[in-house]
Amino acid sequence: MPKKYWLMKSEPNEFSFDDLKLEPDSRAHWDGVRNYQARNFMRNEMKKGDLVLFYHSNCDPPGVVGIAEVAKEAYPDHTAWDPKDKHFDPKTTKDNPVWFMVEVKWKKAFKRFVSLHELKETRELKDMKVVQRGQRLSVQPVTRKEFDKVCKMGSK
DNA sequence: GCCAACGTTGGC
DNA sequence: GCCAACGTTGGC
Secondary structure, X not given: OOXXXXXXXXXXXXXXXXXXXXXXXXXXXXXXXXXXHHHHHHHHXXXXXXXXXXXXXXXXXXXXXXXXXXEEEEEEOHHHHOOOOOOOOOOOOOOOOOOEEEEEEEEEEEEEEEEHHHHHHOHHHOOOHHHOOOOOOOEEEEOHHHHHHHHHHHOO
């Protein structure tokens, strides 16, 4: 099974790429996803070793800051069962978890931040979901070509 | 802070 | 099963 490529969004004031680096072993579970499409990508398709463009959203400016790697495949997101958690979902139980998360590991910071603005101006990246108007999916697949192109932009 | 776009909910 | 109302996302 060939490696897949992803883009994952995080709000840097909630959890930034640097925060990930500072976690023990530079890895963390990606809790709080409450969107079925994003869940399906994580639960059904993300494999250990897949590479992730780490994207900072809802900040100025938004864009890709570096690369992470899937360190553990999907398992139930326990924060959905915690009434005190921001992402508590009373519909879910341990027998019927509904929401899942993966673990990601910090891999490499870009030499240079690649802004959303730049992504939008790059012809080869015009089909990326993140540049589409109104696209809100927080976990999205990217093609290998797109992944490589963004990395290239971030490495010089 | 605004608001367009989107996903979800719930009445019918 | 439709769709209006609502809440959220996230760029600007």
